[in-house]
Amino acid sequence: ILNVEQSPQSLHVQEGDSTNFTCSFPSSNFYALHWYRWETAKSPEALFVMTLNGDEKKKGRISATLNTKEGYSYLYIKGSQPEDSATYLCASGNAGGTSYGKLTFGQGTILTVHP
């Protein structure tokens, strides 16, 4: 994998459904994997920064896992609510970049939660 890839591109779910997205990234020279939640006309909101293989993080109903050896991360949302509707971005930082700010982003997954 040369780039950061996310799937699916978009997702429509009903309120209360649980859902998950995938982020694939280059496993060589891995430094950190970021997940962001981005609503239109707002600043991207940091959800997780993950660095260790096997790491799992949780924030309320949202959780994420990381596999640096095979180069993928999953984001899970349990019991989706309409306010979860947003674009979810993942981004990879490579070793040698030395800064969280220099990231390679995926195209994002657009989540729409219907009441």
Added chain:
Amino acid sequence: SAVISQKPSRDICQRGTSLTIQCQVDSQVTMMFWYRQQPGQSLTLIATANQGSEATYESGFVIDKFPISRPNLTFSTLTVSNMSPEDSSIYLCSATQGTSTNEKLFFGSGTQLSVL
């Protein structure tokens, strides 16, 4: 945490003109960056804004097209010069605070640019 004020939030411009986007951070930050998201594409890093010196541009981006200033630790501007419809994008500034072990990344709210 840092709050980044970015303006304008959106603009519609004529081709051949230039637009300057500003980002002001409410506290000192280590590094500042500028990103672009063209329609249907990923957020792509344009350059690192260096305080008091020339910005460091990524492959495919040049200073003549995207001049960047960072006169102090909390302020940066990006100019989109001689615009064409292909420059229609969301432009986003970001900044980091902290050291490598506890570094945090913050974003502005973006500038939606449409070029006619």
